[in-house]
Amino acid sequence: MDPLLVVSRLTKAFNGVQLLRGVGFHVGAGEVLGLAGPNGTGKTTILNIICGLVRPDAGAVIFDGHDLTELPPHRIAGLGVGRTFQLPRPMRDLTVFENVVVAVAAGRSILRPRDRAKARDLLARVGLGDQEQWPAGRLSSGALRRLEVARALATCPRLLLLDEPFAALSIKEERELMALLKSISRQGVAMILVSHRRRILRQLAHRVLVTTAEGTFREGTPGELLADRGLEV
Amino acid sequence: MEQELQLALSGLLAGFTYALVAVGLTLVFGIMRVVNLSHGAFFALGAFVTYGVVQWGGGSFLALPVVFLLSLLLGMGLERWVLRPVRRHHAVVAIVTLAVAIFMEQVFQLVWGPDYHSIPRELPLVRFMGTAVDLQQIVAALVAVALLLVLFGLLRTKIGMAVRLVAQDAEGAALVGIDVPRVQTVVFGVACGLAAVAGNLTAFAHSIYPAMGRVPLVMSLAVVIFGGLGNVHAALVAGLILGLVASGVSFYVSPEWSYVTMLLVIAVGLLTRPSGLLGRVGRRD
Amino acid sequence: MNRTAVLAVVLVVASLAAVPWLTEDRFLLNLLILANIYTIYVLGWDFLGGLAGHTSGGHALSFGGAAYLAGLLTLAGCPAWSIPALALLGIALVGAGLGWLFRRLEGVYLLLVTLAVAEVAHELVLALGFTTPEGYTIGGEGGLPVAPLLAREAERFYGYLFWTSLFALALTLLVLYWIRCSLPGLKIRALAQDVVVAQTVGLNPDRFRVVTFAAGTAVGGLAGVLYAQYMGVAAPSTLSLELSFVAMTVSIAGGKGTIIGPAVLSYALNVLLGWLWVTPVVRLLLYSSVAILAARWLFGRGREA
Numbered sequence: 001m002d003p004l005l006v007v008s009r010l011t012k013a014f015n016g017v018q019l020l021r022g023v024g025f026h027v028g029a030g031e032v033l034g035l036a037g038p039n040g041t042g043k044t045t046i047l048n049i050i051c052g053l054v055r056p057d058a059g060a061v062i063f064d065g066h067d068l069t070e071l072p073p074h075r076i077a078g079l080g081v082g083r084t085f086q087l088p089r090p091m092r093d094l095t096v097f098e099n100v101v102v103a104v105a106a107g108r109s110i111l112r113p114r115d116r117a118k119a120r121d122l123l124a125r126v127g128l129g130d131q132e133q134w135p136a137g138r139l140s141s142g143a144l145r146r147l148e149v150a151r152a153l154a155t156c157p158r159l160l161l162l163d164e165p166f167a168a169l170s171i172k173e174e175r176e177l178m179a180l181l182k183s184i185s186r187q188g189v190a191m192i193l194v195s196h197r198r199r200i201l202r203q204l205a206h207r208v209l210v211t212t213a214e215g216t217f218r219e220g221t222p223g224e225l226l227a228d229r230g231l232e233v
Numbered sequence: 234m235e236q237e238l239q240l241a242l243s244g245l246l247a248g249f250t251y252a253l254v255a256v257g258l259t260l261v262f263g264i265m266r267v268v269n270l271s272h273g274a275f276f277a278l279g280a281f282v283t284y285g286v287v288q289w290g291g292g293s294f295l296a297l298p299v300v301f302l303l304s305l306l307l308g309m310g311l312e313r314w315v316l317r318p319v320r321r322h323h324a325v326v327a328i329v330t331l332a333v334a335i336f337m338e339q340v341f342q343l344v345w346g347p348d349y350h351s352i353p354r355e356l357p358l359v360r361f362m363g364t365a366v367d368l369q370q371i372v373a374a375l376v377a378v379a380l381l382l383v384l385f386g387l388l389r390t391k392i393g394m395a396v397r398l399v400a401q402d403a404e405g406a407a408l409v410g411i412d413v414p415r416v417q418t419v420v421f422g423v424a425c426g427l428a429a430v431a432g433n434l435t436a437f438a439h440s441i442y443p444a445m446g447r448v449p450l451v452m453s454l455a456v457v458i459f460g461g462l463g464n465v466h467a468a469l470v471a472g473l474i475l476g477l478v479a480s481g482v483s484f485y486v487s488p489e490w491s492y493v494t495m496l497l498v499i500a501v502g503l504l505t506r507p508s509g510l511l512g513r514v515g516r517r518d
Numbered sequence: 519m520n521r522t523a524v525l526a527v528v529l530v531v532a533s534l535a536a537v538p539w540l541t542e543d544r545f546l547l548n549l550l551i552l553a554n555i556y557t558i559y560v561l562g563w564d565f566l567g568g569l570a571g572h573t574s575g576g577h578a579l580s581f582g583g584a585a586y587l588a589g590l591l592t593l594a595g596c597p598a599w600s601i602p603a604l605a606l607l608g609i610a611l612v613g614a615g616l617g618w619l620f621r622r623l624e625g626v627y628l629l630l631v632t633l634a635v636a637e638v639a640h641e642l643v644l645a646l647g648f649t650t651p652e653g654y655t656i657g658g659e660g661g662l663p664v665a666p667l668l669a670r671e672a673e674r675f676y677g678y679l680f681w682t683s684l685f686a687l688a689l690t691l692l693v694l695y696w697i698r699c700s701l702p703g704l705k706i707r708a709l710a711q712d713v714v715v716a717q718t719v720g721l722n723p724d725r726f727r728v729v730t731f732a733a734g735t736a737v738g739g740l741a742g743v744l745y746a747q748y749m750g751v752a753a754p755s756t757l758s759l760e761l762s763f764v765a766m767t768v769s770i771a772g773g774k775g776t777i778i779g780p781a782v783l784s785y786a787l788n789v790l791l792g793w794l795w796v797t798p799v800v801r802l803l804l805y806s807s808v809a810i811l812a813a814r815w816l817f818g819r820g821r822e823a
Contacts, residue, residue: 051718077720091711094704102701102708106720111701155719268626315810318818323626324573325817328766331575332809335763339803447759451637454630487645496638500631 003028004190005050005159010059012045019045021215022059027159027190032181034205034222035194041211043194044086047161050192051083052076063159078107082157086164086194088144092137096128099136099147103154122150125180127173141168149177153184160184160191166200178203198226239364240484241477246367246374248476252469253377253431254449255456256384257424259468262457263400264420265320270330271311273450274337275304275425279432280441281341287352293436294355297376300433301426308425312418334446341443349440373434380430381469388465396420428453448492452479455495455502519699523778524692531688538677547676551748553788554683556764558690559741560784561777563765565694566734568775569703571710572617572727575629576636577765580738581745582756584609586643588743589662589752598665602743606736613735617728624713633762640757661753664746683744687781690737695777706730707775738765760802767809770816 003026010023019042027033035043048054050061052073061068068076091099101119105111123129126146131139139147145165152160162181166174181204185191195201201208202222209219218225258272279300286296311333319325356369387393398406399416407413431449439445456471475495482491537550563577587605596604620631647658656662668678697703706726709716713723746752755761768787773779791801 053714053718072722073714073717074720074722077718083718085715089712089715091708091715093711094707098704098708102704102716102721103719105701106705109701151715151719268630315814319813322817324629325813327575327626327629328573328770329810329813331759331763332767332806332813335760335802336806336810339799339806342799343803447637451634454634490645493638493641493645496634496641500634500638 004064005192006060006062007046007050008060008062010046010049010061011057012042012049012054013057014045018215020056020211023211023215023217024059025209025217025219027192029158029190030185030188031207032185032191032193032205034201034208035192035211036196036201036208036225037211037217038213041213042215043211044163046211047083047163047192047194050076050159051081051161077155080156080158081161082152082155082159083161084145084148084152084163084165086167088141088148090136090139090144090147092135094136095132096123096134096136096139096147097132100150100154103151106155119154122153126150127176142170142173145169146173146177149180158189160189162191163194164196165193166195166197174200198222202226240480243367243370244477244480245473246370246476247480248473249374249377249381250431250435251449251452251456251476251479252472253380253434254428255453255468255472256381256465257427258453259457259465260396261421261424263465264396265417266323267316267320267326268323268330268454269421269424270327270450271333271337272330272424272428272453273446273448274334275308275428275446276432276449277341277441277443277446278304278307278337279429280436280445281345281432282429283433283436284345284350284352284441292355293352293433297430297433300429304429305422305426307422309418309422311425312421316421317414317418334450338443338446345441345443347443349442351440352436354437369437376434377431380427384427385465448495451492451495455498519695520778524695527688527691527778527781531684534684535681538680544676547680549789549792551676551680551683552792553785554680554687555741555744555748556788557781557784558683558687558744559738559761560765560768560772560780561690561694562734562736562738562741564769564772564775564777564780565697565737566730567766568769568780569698569710569777570706570726570730570734571775572730572734573625573629573766574734574762575631575633575766576762577632577734577738578757578759578761579632579636579639580609580613580735581742581761582636582643582752582754582758583612583639583735584739584742585664585746585752585756586639586662588664588746592663592665593656596665598667601665602667602747605743605746606739609739609742610732610736613739614728614732616735617731618724621724621727633759636757636762637759640754640759643757644754659754661751663751664749666747666750670750679744679748683748686740686744690740691777691781694737698775698777710775760798763809764802764805767805767812771808771812 005027007026008024010020012020023042023046025033035046037043045054049056050068052068052071052075056069059069063076063079063081066079068081094102097119100122101111101115104119105115108115120129120132123132126149128143128146128150131143136144136147145168149162149165152162165177169177178200181191193201193204205222207219208222208225209217210225211217254272254276258269261267261269282300282303283293283296286299287293315329315333316326319329354369356372359366359368388397395406395411396416398409398411399413403413428449452475456468456475475498479491479495482494534550538547559577559581562580563574566577567573584605587608588601591601591604616632616635620628623631643661644658647655647660649655668675705716705721709721709723709726717723742756745756768784769780772781772783791804796804
């Protein structure tokens with residue numbers, strides 16, 4: 001079966017710094033690709049390129065037959081790519097519920113009861129069911145990260161781009177999110193998970209890609225790469 | 234050929250006063266990332282105070298230091314009490330400075346009435362080698378040049394370095410012990426003072442009325458955008474160029490159209506290069 | 519959806535509608551007609567700048583632009599009954615065009631560029647004028663005449679304009695409020711909050727930009743068309759910077775983007791200041807000081823609005 005996402009020869013420079021040199025990888029349905037590496041080596045940039053917020057200098061991103069480098073971000077989202085941000089970006093003046101339901105109903109003109117139910121369900125799954133009517137700006141940082149995940153899931157993505165979703169979570173929250181992501185993965189959603197934490201990567205990722213300061217990368221199973229203590233993750 | 238020379242001269246001279254206004258606006262933007270829409274109202278203040286002094290019996294040149302000091306203090310007060318609390322929100326600052334401009338315009342109208350005023354010229358027009366030469370305009374331009382030289386000179390001193398440091402990196406400047414808020418307040422006051430001086434220098438040349446600050450404001454916005462937001466040297470050059478353009482359009486077409494041209498320059502400039510034609514955002518003096 | 523607010527609005531409008539039957543006082547009717555018109559105008563900014571977050575510094579363009587379009591259509595000899603609708607359509611298209619043209623600009627830049635466009639229009643109408651062989655001036659300071667649907671001398675002129683403007687206000691208020699509380703309104707608010715995140719959940723920012731600009735301009739234009747009908751002329755003051763400023767200030771002070779708040783504030787201010795015969799100069803002094811104080815209160819150091 002063809003992989004869902006094929007990234008090839010991705011190249012990007014910022015302000016004269018060559019961040020990515022021909023990065024390439026693929027992700028299949030139900031697979032979790034871990035993305036690790038020192039700070040500033042382009043992990044978030046890779047996610048930004050895939051979801052359309054940044055244009056690469058060269059390279060292609062083929063998702064389900066479409067070249068994403070040619071499409072605007074909202075079209076890419078419509079094709080089934082969802083994303084969370086490293087620093088949570090809630091829409092502060094909207095309620096928690098509104099943050100999610102606007103994503104659920106992004107393609108429609110009228111809100112259906114089914115949309116409301118889905119939003120409610122998603123919030124319950126990330127443990128925010130009680131804070132539905134709160135303005136999003138009131139949430140704690142852990143809760144904000146869970147809101148990011150709920151919002152990303154709201155568009156029924158087939159590819160989920162997660163930028164350090166486990167940062168600032170308590171042990172309990174971490175366990176719950178892990179279980180949620182595993183169940184989503186079992187349902188066939190492909191994931192790219194940026195994380196610094198070896199334990200998380202070992203438990204969730206099928207394969208790991210590690211970026212380097214030179215703009216290159218190494219790929220392998222979590223077992224192979226993470227056992228190498230010399231590898232900066 | 235004579236006419237073109239005269240136009241060019243006139244345009245260049247006008248350009249120096251535009252530069253004076255524009256440099257102030259650019260400085261403020263460079264230091265505080267703030268577009269001061271009341272800048273034109275200070276120009277008008279300069280003209281009105283000059284009118285007041287002339288009515289009282291003094292000369293317009295006598296009015297110059299009065300005008301500068303008054304606007305310096307007013308500008309500093311404005312920055313300290315009105316702008317500083319809201320400075321982080323750029324759009325709000327723009328609206329607030331617009332409010333200040335409108336407030337000032339209404340005050341002018343209340344104090345001096347809505348009609349047009351004028352003051353007599355103090356230096357005559359002379360004939361020199363067949364062309365008409367406006368002595369007062371030359372003196373005005375010389376004063377403007379002198380002030381600009383003093384300003385650029387100051388920017389090279391220790392004080393000037395502090396100012397430039399704040400423009401480049403306010404946080405860094407604070408870390409090395411520079412009193413950033415104080416620098417910003419003073420620079421803002423000086424910019425307002427310069428605008429008012431420009432109003433004083435040109436007060437003899439046109440009518441004085443409450444909304445007279447609109448045109449200089451738009452001109453200086455055009456200069457700032459054309460020259461690159463925050464780039465003081467470019468503002469100077471752009472001021473001269475636009476002075477020539479405005480003079481040309483004003484003569485060959487009509488004065489209203491020169492204003493329209495300036496506005497279009499702003500609109501086009503913002504659309505194509507928000508960082509200006511010469512500079513890049515982040516490059517400052 | 520705040521049902522009490524909607525009910526209150528409906529009740530107030532219904533009671534206002536009775537006014538022309540209760541009195542023939544021209545002063546009062548004039549006051550209320552202008553209050554209706556200016557409130558519609560402010561609602562246009564509240565939708566575009568308040569709800570959608572596109573701070574326009576040139577909202578007067580929608581008001582005066584529509585009035586001048588009506589004037590131009592009058593000059594061109596269009597039948598009087600078609601002029602309001604055509605002028606409205608025309609200004610809405612202009613608004614959509616500007617929304618498209620300025621789609622990459624935000625914040626201060628958008629404010630400046632819209633301000634510049636409105637000022638260009640203002641200067642143009644002041645500069646462009648000519649005198650007919652009979653000695654009439656068309657354009658310039660005097661503005662353009664606008665063909666009325668009902669002659670000013672007609673007995674029911676004031677009543678007719680009052681009801682038309684009141685109906686227009688009620689309709690605008692209810693439609694805009696309904697949009698605000700609906701899914702499209704939520705999307706507009708989401709885009710205003712964080713355009714990047716909104717895109718990643720599938721919202722198209724350019725399309726919404728064009729639509730909100732068209733709508734905000736159309737609402738301002740509705741006020742402009744009514745004003746032109748009422749005054750019989752499209753004057754340069756309809757494109758003034760002061761007018762743009764008032765729209766911003768009243769909307770923000772009344773609760774940016776809430777629709778009902780700015781409407782109530784605008785109506786109250788217009789009625790009160792008109793009743794007290796407050797001159798334009800004092801009004802502007804008031805508005806500008808309120809703007810300065812409100813900015814300090816809403817955005818002052820340490821507080822996030």
